[in-house]
Amino acid sequence: MVLPEKLLSSLKGVEGFDKEVFEKTHASSEQVTSVRMNPGKRSIDNIQWSMDGAIHNSPFIIDNKIPWTQYGYYLKERPSFTFDPLFHAGCYYVQEASSMFLEQALKQTVGLSIPLKVLDLCAAPGGKSTHIQSLISKDSLLVSNEVIQSRVPVLKDNIIKWGCTNVIVTNNDPKDFSRLKNYFDVIVVDAPCSGSGLFRRDPEAIDEWSENNVKLCSLRQQRIIADVLPSLKKNGVLIYSTCSYSKEEDEDICKWMEEQFQISNFKIQISSDWKIAGSSYGYRFWPDKLKGEGFFLACFQKKDGEDFFLVKAKNKLTLVNKKEAAIIETWIGEKRMQYFLRNEMIYAIPGNFEEDIIFLYDNLRIQYAGVAVGEIIRDKLIPHHALAMSNLICGSIPSVRVSYDTAIDYLKKKEIKIQTPGKGWHLVQFEGHNLGWINILANRINNYYPKELRILKESV
Numbered sequence: 001m002v003l004p005e006k007l008l009s010s011l012k013g014v015e016g017f018d019k020e021v022f023e024k025t026h027a028s029s030e031q032v033t034s035v036r037m038n039p040g041k042r043s044i045d046n047i048q049w050s051m052d053g054a055i056h057n058s059p060f061i062i063d064n065k066i067p068w069t070q071y072g073y074y075l076k077e078r079p080s081f082t083f084d085p086l087f088h089a090g091c092y093y094v095q096e097a098s099s100m101f102l103e104q105a106l107k108q109t110v111g112l113s114i115p116l117k118v119l120d121l122c123a124a125p126g127g128k129s130t131h132i133q134s135l136i137s138k139d140s141l142l143v144s145n146e147v148i149q150s151r152v153p154v155l156k157d158n159i160i161k162w163g164c165t166n167v168i169v170t171n172n173d174p175k176d177f178s179r180l181k182n183y184f185d186v187i188v189v190d191a192p193c194s195g196s197g198l199f200r201r202d203p204e205a206i207d208e209w210s211e212n213n214v215k216l217c218s219l220r221q222q223r224i225i226a227d228v229l230p231s232l233k234k235n236g237v238l239i240y241s242t243c244s245y246s247k248e249e250d251e252d253i254c255k256w257m258e259e260q261f262q263i264s265n266f267k268i269q270i271s272s273d274w275k276i277a278g279s280s281y282g283y284r285f286w287p288d289k290l291k292g293e294g295f296f297l298a299c300f301q302k303k304d305g306e307d308f309f310l311v312k313a314k315n316k317l318t319l320v321n322k323k324e325a326a327i328i329e330t331w332i333g334e335k336r337m338q339y340f341l342r343n344e345m346i347y348a349i350p351g352n353f354e355e356d357i358i359f360l361y362d363n364l365r366i367q368y369a370g371v372a373v374g375e376i377i378r379d380k381l382i383p384h385h386a387l388a389m390s391n392l393i394c395g396s397i398p399s400v401r402v403s404y405d406t407a408i409d410y411l412k413k414k415e416i417k418i419q420t421p422g423k424g425w426h427l428v429q430f431e432g433h434n435l436g437w438i439n440i441l442a443n444r445i446n447n448y449y450p451k452e453l454r455i456l457k458e459s460v
Ligand code: SAM
Pocket: 121, 122, 123, 124, 125, 126, 127, 128, 129, 146, 147, 148, 151, 174, 190, 191, 192, 193, 220, 224
């Protein structure tokens, strides 16, 4: 792996940069694999996330805990996640370790137990969004936005798999958020960047790196921040991150922000054992110093702006009628939900968000909200996959526990052969976790796993 000479020379003098070991680390073929557990999945405790052994049927061996996050672990080797049913059940997210430092930024700058409005502006494929969702309270609302339309489906699928009820997925340009002045308590900008921090994982990206691209990225980062900052409230927190080593995209952007806007830089506590390099504005992750890829993060507090008051909107959500609500309530145990219809699909959102959702529908291109419950056809609910992935389902909904091989057949959307316990809709469970729905008929079992999510590979 030959790193761009211009990148190496531009990093001279940057906090924590040590050319020789940096190049050596890139030349070695070492790969770090890490996962972040989903605390929102029911019975997660039943899985033995032990430090020293396989967890379930897949070759999933934990090495160590990632020190800056409550939920992250390094794995000894990279297993085939595709062939792990618990991956498809949303029990964990495969995520680069350094980027889980977002947890420290949130914990140390924001009171996470209070209801917050959080925007993850550059969200696809959803690593930071699922992490944020695990950290905020149930009464908080996360707007998970992705501007590039083709990247929205993967974001939506990951949000559904994570089992979230309090997340709205949007497809907006950063400038659209100027309509939401002073609305958010926290904004995370995990900015599109030149990507040098991920060279070790993706050596092909080296060919795409150029000084000119760094310049273009830094101009785009400025535009993104200038566009979104009006939607942050006074005293609100902005978390800015990149996976680039270039100062032009990191400290220089922070300096520019401080000069342009009424914001102040936040310092957070880091343990020296973590081997993270503190820099003038933020925190730098060097792969030759710690177990993780290149990453930069900085936190700011906005000093101007006004209070936000939600004006009662003229528009309303189309709520389900009493009869429909009664049908839904036979499926859903959680009482504090509000159900509304959008293009025939019923969505569940926590009741306290109704006004916010109307406000967001009025101002943004919402692609998904809360939990898709399903459609009612001839007085019967056809449940959506998202309902199976959520924690909303009543304990009385029938389920079938399947073996590893049957789980894989199910996830391949093959016909599955099991002893049928009864007729009708059943949840398919593997090691206590829902994978999706089947409908058991008199003479066959219909597999309702979403076609677009099915495993395409025949074997590991
Ligand atoms: N936060 C994501 C995660 O943790 O999974 C990764 C985000 S990635 C570093 C940057 C994202 O910014 C990409 O999804 C990309 O599509 C999006 N993006 C590209 N151009 C953008 C722009 N002009 N404004 C906002 N986002 C943009």
